[in-house]
Structures are given as structure tokens and as C-alpha cells.
Amino acid sequence: MPLRLTARGHDFIADLRHKEVWQTIKTNFKDEGSSTLMELSKSITMGVAKKKTRVLQAWILSNVHFHPPKTFICPAQC
Numbered sequence: 001m002p003l004r005l006t007a008r009g010h011d012f013i014a015d016l017r018h019k020e021v022w023q024t025i026k027t028n029f030k031d032e033g034s035s036t037l038m039e040l041s042k043s044i045t046m047g048v049a050k051k052k053t054r055v056l057q058a059w060i061l062s063n064v065h066f067h068p069p070k071t072f073i074c075p076a077q078c
Contacts, residue, residue: 008038015041020048 005013016022021044029040 012038012041015045018045018048021045 016025021041024044025037025040029037032040
């Protein structure tokens with residue numbers, strides 16, 4: 001009988017594909033059980049995502065220059 005991954009299992013595998021998550025778990029939590037590893041991978045992934053979001057936001061703010069719209073001037077026909 002073939003086994004299938006649950007949605008949580010797919011999420012866990014997706015989390016482990018991030019190098020930073022995999023290295024942290026492999027180095028620091030190698031003796032933990034699978035349920036603990038699933039929760040850890042989710043937490044680490046969220047931390048990585050937040051870190052990358054902050055870096056991206058900082059880049060956007062430093063590279064995108066906001067130009068407010070020009071004031072509309074009504075032509076003489078108004």
C-alpha cells in the first residue's frame with residue numbers, strides 16, 4: 001500500500017529545502033523527534049522569511065524614489 005504525505009508533510013519538506021533551515025536543524029536538533037523537527041522547521045522558516053522581507057524592504061526604500069503626483073492645474077476652459 002503506497003504512503004502519501006499529508007499537507008503538513010509537504011510543508012515540512014518545503015521548509016527543509018531552505019539551506020539555512022536545514023543546516024540549523026541538522027546541526028542543533030539532530031536528536032529530536034519528528035514532531036519537534038516539524039515545529040522547529042516552521043519557526044526557523046518564518047524567521048528566515050521575516051529576515052529576507054526586512055532586507056528586501058530596506059533595499060526597496062533605498063532604491064525607489066517616491067515622486068508625489070504633480071498638482072493638477074485646471075486649464076482656462078474649466
